[in-house]
Amino acid sequence: MAILEDIQSIYAEAENVLNSVANEEELDNQKNLFIGKKGKLTNILKVMGSLSVEEKKTLGKEANETQKKIEELVQNVRTKLKNEFYEVTLKQEFFDVLKPVKLSDKRGSIHPVSQIQAEVEAIFTSLGFSIMDGPEVETDENNFEALNFTGDHPARDTQDTFYTTDGKLLRTHTSAIQVRALRNLKPPFRIIAPGRVFRYEEVDASHETTFYQVEGMVVGKDISIAHLIYTMETLLSEIFKEKVKTRLRPGYFPFVEPGFELDIQCLVCKGKGCSVCKHSGWLELLPCGLVHPQVLEYGGLDSKEWTGFAFGLGLDRLVMMRYGIHDIRYLHSGNLRFLKQFPA
Numbered sequence: 036m037a038i039l040e041d042i043q044s045i046y047a048e049a050e051n052v053l054n055s056v057a058n059e060e061e062l063d064n065q066k067n068l069f070i071g072k073k074g075k076l077t078n079i080l081k082v083m084g085s086l087s088v089e090e091k092k093t094l095g096k097e098a099n100e101t102q103k104k105i106e107e108l109v110q111n112v113r114t115k116l117k118n119e120f121y122e123v124t125l126k127q128e129f130f131d132v133l134k135p136v137k138l139s140d141k142r143g144s145i146h147p148v149s150q151i152q153a154e155v156e157a158i159f160t161s162l163g164f165s166i167m168d169g170p171e172v173e174t175d176e177n178n179f180e181a182l183n184f185t186g187d188h189p190a191r192d193t194q195d196t197f198y199t200t201d202g203k204l205l206r207t208h209t210s211a212i213q214v215r216a217l218r219n220l221k222p223p224f225r226i227i228a229p230g231r232v233f234r235y236e237e238v239d240a241s242h243e244t245t246f247y248q249v250e251g252m253v254v255g256k257d258i259s260i261a262h263l264i265y266t267m268e269t270l271l272s273e274i275f276k277e278k279v280k281t282r283l284r285p286g287y288f289p290f291v292e293p294g295f296e297l298d299i300q301c302l303v304c305k306g307k308g309c310s311v312c313k314h315s316g317w318l319e320l321l322p323c324g325l326v327h328p329q330v331l332e333y334g335g336l337d338s339k340e341w342t343g344f345a346f347g348l349g350l351d352r353l354v355m356m357r358y359g360i361h362d363i364r365y366l367h368s369g370n371l372r373f374l375k376q377f378p379a
């Protein structure tokens with residue numbers, strides 16, 4: 036029977052063709068040439084109408100089996116192609132994670148503010164302080180109210196503070212973390228709290244809308260100004276790697292009483308007067324003071340039993356002094372030529 040032979044030869048041809056396709060797309064196209072709607076096998080079945088019942092039976096069976104065999108063949112070829120593709124991709128994308136690489140000078144570096152923050156943290160942890168954190172978006176209570184800022188204190192003015200639409204604010208100082216410490220820690224304790232702060236300010240060489248501070252707080256029995264000065268001097272001589280002279284001036288902050296501005300003798304001119312210290316011989320560096328009794332009470336402590344000191348260290352200012360940088364805007368500029376000067 037000629038048709039029977041035709042069917043058999045279709046399979047032989049399909050076997051040849053399908054086994055040599057290069058990818059799945061070709062496979063699908065070729066498959067249709069045999070068993071698609073207009074494929075060779077389908078076309079043959081169309082002429083079966085003129086055949087006898089017996090012939091139809093034989094041919095029908097043969098055609099069905101062939102169709103099945105071709106489908107199986109397609110399936111096998113597809114699996115084979117998929118595996119090959121996988122192998123090739125694996126080889127191409129092979130990536131030796133242990134292969135030594137040559138380090139280029141395109142590596143990033145740690146920002147000078149982060150470097151000095153790490154130093155400050157190391158100094159204070161060696162003195163038995165622990166490090167505390169707090170959120171940048173704060174409540175008015177933590178940033179102002181519990182720090183004894185009365186309702187109309189000028190620092191609460193919208194000139195200085197960024198408010199969020201849901202009634203919170205971007206903390207204007209890390210002193211907000213003092214409030215969290217008082218509320219959450221059991222005295223006696225010593226903490227520092229580094230962090231980013233925000234102020235609504237006109238930007239110039241010495242003012243930015245965001246900068247970094249480290250808050251410090253010690254709460255215990257009979258804490259005095261002597262403890263405060265000793266701690267500050269230890270910090271400063273560690274940071275500047277030399278003994279630094281300090282002086283205290285009165286300073287006003289609602290959450291400390293008495294409050295001070297701690298100045299250091301200018302390291303550039305040793306107090307003689309130069310452009311860095313504006314010819315005064317001194318640099319204003321560290322606001323500090325004894326914790327106001329009202330703040331201790333707000334924090335849930337009995338101010339007759341507990342005392343403490345607090346200070347706020349400006350990290351940007353410290354970096355600027357150490358390296359003689361005259362414009363704070365460099366620190367937040369993301370300028371690579373600037374940052375490359377502080378590799379670490």
Ligand code: PHE
Nearest residue numbers: 208210288322323345346347
């Ligand atoms: N939080 C104050 C400021 O940012 C600084 C300060 C901290 C003053 C701790 C006294 C004690 O201006």
